[in-house]
Amino acid sequence: MSRAPRNESVRRDWGGDDSDTSILHVDMDAFFAAVELIDRPELRGLPVIVGGAHRGVVLSATYEARAAGVRSAMPMTRARALCPQAIIIPPDHHKYRDISTSVMRILGDVTPVIEPVSIDEAFLDVSGARRRVGSPSHIGELIRRRISEELGVVASVGIASTKFVAKLASSHAKPDGLLLIPRAATVPFLHSLPVGALWGVGERTEATLARSGIRTVADLAHSPPGMLNRVLGTAGGSRLLDLAWGRDPRPVQPTRHEKSIGHEQTFGTDLTDLGDMSAALLDFSHRCAARLRAADLVTSCISIKVRLADFTTLSRSHTLDAATDVAHDIYQAARRLLAGMTLPPDGVRLLGVRCEALSDAATTFVQVALDDSGPERRAAERVMDEVHARFGRAAVTAGSLVRQPTSDTGDGDIS
Amino acid sequence: MKFRVERDVLAEAVTWTARTLPTRPPAPVLAGVRIEAAADGALTLSTFDYEVSARSEVAAEVETPGSVLVSGRLLAEISRALPAKPVDVVLEGTRVTVTCGSSRFTLLTMPVEDYPSLPEMPALAGAVDAEEFAAAIGQVTIAAGRDETLPLLTGVKVEINGEKLTLLATDRYRLAMREMTWRPQSPTIERQALVRARTLSDVARSLTSAGTIEISLAESADIIGFEAGGRHTTSLLVDGEYPPVRRLFPEQTTTHTVTNSAALIEAAKRVALVAERNTPIRLTFTDGQVVLEAGQGDDAQASEALESVLVGEEITTAFNPQYLLDGLGALGAPFTRLSFTHPTKPAVMSGQQEGGGDSPDSADTFRYLLQPIRFAS
Numbered sequence: 001m002s003r004a005p006r007n008e009s010v011r012r013d014w015g016g017d018d019s020d021t022s023i024l025h026v027d028m029d030a031f032f033a034a035v036e037l038i039d040r041p042e043l044r045g046l047p048v049i050v051g052g053a054h055r056g057v058v059l060s061a062t063y064e065a066r067a068a069g070v071r072s073a074m075p076m077t078r079a080r081a082l083c084p085q086a087i088i089i090p091p092d093h094h095k096y097r098d099i100s101t102s103v104m105r106i107l108g109d110v111t112p113v114i115e116p117v118s119i120d121e122a123f124l125d126v127s128g129a130r131r132r133v134g135s136p137s138h139i140g141e142l143i144r145r146r147i148s149e150e151l152g153v154v155a156s157v158g159i160a161s162t163k164f165v166a167k168l169a170s171s172h173a174k175p176d177g178l179l180l181i182p183r184a185a186t187v188p189f190l191h192s193l194p195v196g197a198l199w200g201v202g203e204r205t206e207a208t209l210a211r212s213g214i215r216t217v218a219d220l221a222h223s224p225p226g227m228l229n230r231v232l233g234t235a236g237g238s239r240l241l242d243l244a245w246g247r248d249p250r251p252v253q254p255t256r257h258e259k260s261i262g263h264e265q266t267f268g269t270d271l272t273d274l275g276d277m278s279a280a281l282l283d284f285s286h287r288c289a290a291r292l293r294a295a296d297l298v299t300s301c302i303s304i305k306v307r308l309a310d311f312t313t314l315s316r317s318h319t320l321d322a323a324t325d326v327a328h329d330i331y332q333a334a335r336r337l338l339a340g341m342t343l344p345p346d347g348v349r350l351l352g353v354r355c356e357a358l359s360d361a362a363t364t365f366v367q368v369a370l371d372d373s374g375p376e377r378r379a380a381e382r383v384m385d386e387v388h389a390r391f392g393r394a395a396v397t398a399g400s401l402v403r404q405p406t407s408d409t410g411d412g413d414i415s
Numbered sequence: 416m417k418f419r420v421e422r423d424v425l426a427e428a429v430t431w432t433a434r435t436l437p438t439r440p441p442a443p444v445l446a447g448v449r450i451e452a453a454a455d456g457a458l459t460l461s462t463f464d465y466e467v468s469a470r471s472e473v474a475a476e477v478e479t480p481g482s483v484l485v486s487g488r489l490l491a492e493i494s495r496a497l498p499a500k501p502v503d504v505v506l507e508g509t510r511v512t513v514t515c516g517s518s519r520f521t522l523l524t525m526p527v528e529d530y531p532s533l534p535e536m537p538a539l540a541g542a543v544d545a546e547e548f549a550a551a552i553g554q555v556t557i558a559a560g561r562d563e564t565l566p567l568l569t570g571v572k573v574e575i576n577g578e579k580l581t582l583l584a585t586d587r588y589r590l591a592m593r594e595m596t597w598r599p600q601s602p603t604i605e606r607q608a609l610v611r612a613r614t615l616s617d618v619a620r621s622l623t624s625a626g627t628i629e630i631s632l633a634e635s636a637d638i639i640g641f642e643a644g645g646r647h648t649t650s651l652l653v654d655g656e657y658p659p660v661r662r663l664f665p666e667q668t669t670t671h672t673v674t675n676s677a678a679l680i681e682a683a684k685r686v687a688l689v690a691e692r693n694t695p696i697r698l699t700f701t702d703g704q705v706v707l708e709a710g711q712g713d714d715a716q717a718s719e720a721l722e723s724v725l726v727g728e729e730i731t732t733a734f735n736p737q738y739l740l741d742g743l744g745a746l747g748a749p750f751t752r753l754s755f756t757h758p759t760k761p762a763v764m765s766g767q768q769e770g771g772g773d774s775p776d777s778a779d780t781f782r783y784l785l786q787p788i789r790f791a792s
Contacts, residue, residue, distance in 0.1 A: 298791040325791065359791075361790070362790060362791075363711075363712070364790065364791040365694050365695055365733075365789070365790060366788065366789060366790070366791045367693070367735050367786070367788050368588075368759075368788070369587040369588060369786065370585065370588065370589070370663050370784065370786050371658070371663070372786075375759075
């Protein structure tokens with residue numbers, strides 16, 4: 001759900017020449033909300049928000065909710081104030097990942113040169129698919145039709161000669177559209193946009209530039225480089241100038257691997273009990289491990305994130321002796337990291353577990369310890385994966401997670 | 416205090432006594448070596464850092480008895496550099512003069528009364544052949560842990576059971592066990608101790624010239640003592656309960672292989688050249704031969720075949736190259752027996768004097784348990 005500034009007037013025909021535009025950016029429209037509507041078609045046409053019910057934030061919202069001013073990452077309380085009639089649905093990431101996998105499979109039918117950016121967007125380089133499938137515009141429409149017909153969700157597609165412009169094009173194509181920016185139209189298109197449309201220009205940079213009288217991409221493009229470098233630093237200035245003139249040499253990188261897998265949660269009430277924190281880490285470790293196993297990956301570095309009641313955010317990481325995809329190992333490391341931190345008595349607001357240094361399980365060697373119980377635990381967790389796949393997450397869990405939110409033992413010694 | 420001593424005698428005694436002195440001692444006096452000259456002609460040098468103590472006795476011509484504390488490192492360097500002539504050491508006020516030939520050194524002293532007293536040697540437990548003990552230490556310390564955050568595993572478990580002395584060490588990935596006979600003070604003696612691997616390595620290095628090492632170990636004491644040829648050393652034991660690792664050895668194995676040790680070591684060293692960090696050497700044993708391989712995919716690869724006797728099912732397994740070579744090097748036997756239960760279960764390495772699958776192995780003296788490397792999935 002892009003929050004980049006748009007200019008409605010640019011959603012027009014920039015010309016039909018797609019001979020030199022091989023980059024496609026496919027972006028799902030209101031993805032999480034759209035997936036929820038598959039199962040609940042009676043909600044179509046109504047304002048629907050996906051997000052945590054209490055202290056969470058808006059993860060996705062239908063265009064009906066957006067019309068009331070609801071935006072992604074907005075606190076839920078504010079979203080409800082703006083749109084009291086909205087139907088709020090708690091997120092089901094499992095479901096989103098399934099649909100995402102299907103979307104990526106459809107894209108994979110077009111070309112193997114796919115760079116997934118997140119669960120709901122990807123870049124494609126279709127220069128190799130042109131002869132076999134058709135022109136980029138044809139491919140864009142084909143993808144949109146297949147995703148809509150086969151999956152019941154909607155994708156918008158931007159087509160351009162660079163990744164950056166393709167992404168801008170898709171955001172201007174929304175909702176349910178396709179926008180082609182021919183190479184020749186790249187600069188006029190860019191120069192019609194506010195400067196906030198450029199990658200890396202957030203509110204602060206926008207304000208800085210505004211003080212120098214730069215409000216549009218055109219303003220920036222025609223600013224003296226020396227002045228930009230003074231305002232933004234040498235690297236920042238020349239990078240933005242390149243973007244403003246449509247210069248973006250980055251290729252679509254199909255081999256992009258997931259760099260890390262993590263799970264974090266803001267709690268309804270701050271956790272003060274070490275037992276509750278440990279239980280949360282164990283739960284997150286199981287979620288991470290299941291995702292590692294589903295992707296045939298192993299991790300050799302575990303990090304945890306702790307946000308205190310005063311919003312101070314701390315993180316710690318630990319490199320494992322041997323790569324793993326077993327929740328028990330991840331949990332042990334996470335728990336040791338937590339034990340090594342001094343936490344104030346007013347508790348923690350958020351906890352997160354992240355698995356880094358990922359590698360393919362099939363090609364990663366592990367020097368097993370003589371007293372290793374990994375294989376048995378791994379087998380048990382694999383069975384859990386299958387039960388979850390069939391009966392849902394609530395069907396089976398670690399024994400120590402079957403507990404009330406507030407522990408009466410309080411020693412937090414669970415494993 | 417005034418005495419005369421031969422340069423070689425002084426240099427050896429000071430070097431050995433001062434060898435464990437810390438570079439940055441917690442208190443300045445702990446960097447010192449205490450010299451005590453007794454009227455009967457005994458010169459005693461001692462050091463102590465509250466963990467390890469060392470005491471060395473040599474003969475000297477003592478004119479005036481007395482004691483003094485000087486920098487151990489400096490005295491060791493000076494005594495090694497002196498010409499091969501008698502050395503005169505004299506305390507004059509707060510300074511010590513060391514004279515040898517025409518060389519003359521003046522050293523500052525430290526207050527000897529501030530020096531901690533050395534721990535008393537525990538009760539004598541028995542004696543062991545120095546060469547054999549040093550070899551045994553060399554065999555097991557290869558498997559001891561080096562991770563100081565797991566202090567328990569940096570130790571070697573010493574078990575005394577009457578005439579049997581057993582050394583065990585593991586870093587969780589391999590386990591070395593050596594059994595030997597020794598001469599206990601009492602035939603029914605039972606002792607357990609966890610001794611730092613580096614303490615034992617030091618004993619193996621510096622106490623073997625005398626032929627016999629006496630081991631002092633009291634029941635439930637917190638130190639162990641070693642003594643040989645006028646040199647005494649004590650060390651604090653590692654605290655904690657050592658895991659029951661002996662039971663990790665399989666009771667029975669289904670397959671075993673016998674290979675020429677020297678040939679296997681040479682081949683493993685060659686093939687290991689292409690094994691990148693964390694990647695294994697694969698060993699495939701079939702009838703009459705073993706093939707060693709390393710490297711995979713786009714990386715450099717190597718393979719080598721050797722003669723090998725197979726008793727049981729054909730088997731393929733994979734080991735960390737260094738762990739494999741450590742074990743092969745420690746065997747010290749002309750033939751290597753590897754015994755398996757399953758390709759992913761630990762293998763037992765032991766030595767054999769003769770080739771052939773039916774010859775007896777040396778598993779009753781030295782065994783090395785090695786956990787294979789496997790793929791993560």
